[in-house]
Amino acid sequence: MRSHENKTLLAEFTAREGAEGEVAHLLREYAREVREEVGNLAFEMYTKATSPRAYWILEVYQDEAAFQRHLQAPHGGPFNIALAPLIEEGASRLTFLDPLT
Structure with a gap:
């Protein structure tokens, strides 16, 4: 991948049974922070229609440098x-x- 291209990824996980509400709350709070990061172009959250405990998050960053800044952001670890x-x-x-292409 050339350095000037967007960095795009899909994050997937499955909430434990009964934890769906807490996971959704955490994701909404986290999304607000990530969307404010310099170089974040998208942070879109989905659940699978046939399995609402399955979460898919599409993330797009301006470039590799923006993605690396995301990884170092203070809200990621918590x-x-x-x-x-x-x-x-x-x-x-x-x-x-x-x-x-």
């Missing part, structure tokens, strides 16, 4: 610590995406 016991996987599964 969010991940709070999320880990609420999801089946213990951590988000990340898939990095390249545009089809």
Whole structure:
């Protein structure tokens, strides 16, 4: 990937049964912070229509540098610590995406 291209990824995880409300609350709070980061172009949250405990988050950053700043942001660590016991996987599964040209 060339450095001037957007950095796009899909984060996936499954809320533990009964934790859906708490996960949704955490995500909404986190989204507000991420969307204010310099270089964040999108932070869109979805649940799977046939499995509402399955969460998919589409994240787009202006470039690799913006993504690296996101990783260093002070709100990321506390969010991940709070999320880990609420999801089946213990951590988000990340898939990095390249545009089809």
